[in-house]
Amino acid sequence: MPLITVALVDDHPLMLEGLVQLLSRSGDFKVVATGKSAQDILDICESHEPEVIVVDLLMDDDVCKVITTAIRISPNTRVVTFTGAEGVEPAILALDAGATGYVMKGSTSAELVQAIKSAKVGETYITRLFANDVIAKLRDAPLRRKAAKALILNVRERQIMRLLMVGKNDAEIAIALRISETTLEKHMIDLWHKLKVRNRREAVIAAKRYERPPVMH
Structure with missing residues (x-):
């Protein structure tokens, strides 16, 4: 790139x-x-x-x-x-x-x-x-x-979520993003915390809610 x-x-x-x-x-x-x-x-x-x-x-x-x-x-x-x-x-x-x-x-x-x-x-x-x-x-x-x-979701986190949503596993995601699986794990932990989820399936479901900007009053 x-x-x-x-x-x-x-x-x-x-x-x-x-x-x-x-x-x-x-x-x-x-x-x-x-x-x-x-x-x-x-x-x-x-x-x-x-x-x-x-x-x-x-x-x-x-x-x-x-x-x-x-x-x-x-x-x-x-x-x-x-x-x-x-x-x-x-x-x-x-x-x-x-x-x-x-x-x-x-x-x-x-x-x-x-x-x-x-x-x-x-x-x-x-x-x-x-x-x-x-x-x-x-x-x-x-x-x-x-x-x-x-x-x-920042840039890297959105990249990870897109790959998760198409069914990529950790090794495939790390290769696609050119990062180590250890680094990927750290991003995953941050994602789970931000999205308030416990696992990959819940994270994918939660991420879809953020495709549209949240309404703020």
């Missing part, structure tokens, strides 16, 4: 260097540009049009406003905010501005990787620590429904 083109903008040089190394080592991404200011976000979107741009929310300008402008400049670019900004309100502002993902810097590297992959396919990803609170307070109803759906 082609690599996901990613740009990174953060005003902390060590953080930026670490992100470049992390994504370059993963084998799934191609880092096409880096920057250290809000203005760099706009310049990169205009010159590189990356599929996903990961930006720090705490920089030298109104980054949320810049996100909205960046999306207008490069409509096919998805924005993931990776930030130390705490609390629900910064996440709501970022998502309302057009960001597709919101990941706290205290999260695991796996969460950031998943957020980027989710963004690539148009799914919303929010740090799980306070995802439910953020979803409940989002002002945009369609975005709220989309985020709620993404909270239930």
Whole structure:
């Protein structure tokens, strides 16, 4: 599969260097540009049009406003905010501005990787620590429904569910997704927990309920 083109903008040089190394080592991404200011976000979107741009929310300008402008400049670019900004309100502002993902810097590297992959396919990803609170307070109803759906099943989990629903066993699923059976087992445990089921049959039945976005009031 082609690599996901990613740009990174953060005003902390060590953080930026670490992100470049992390994504370059993963084998799934191609880092096409880096920057250290809000203005760099706009310049990169205009010159590189990356599929996903990961930006720090705490920089030298109104980054949320810049996100909205960046999306207008490069409509096919998805924005993931990776930030130390705490609390629900910064996440709501970022998502309302057009960001597709919101990941706290205290999260695991796996969460950031998943957020980027989710963004690539148009799914919303929010740090799980306070995802439910953020979803409940989002002002945009369609975005709220989309985020709620993404909270239930992320990209990898949906891939697994599709294979389960066509009758694939664990070994076949691991081969299809190019992961180890140990890694698959960890995903399965997360799936069972999220779907509140006890076994594979119940998981398949439950997953079908999430084909449509949940109604939220």
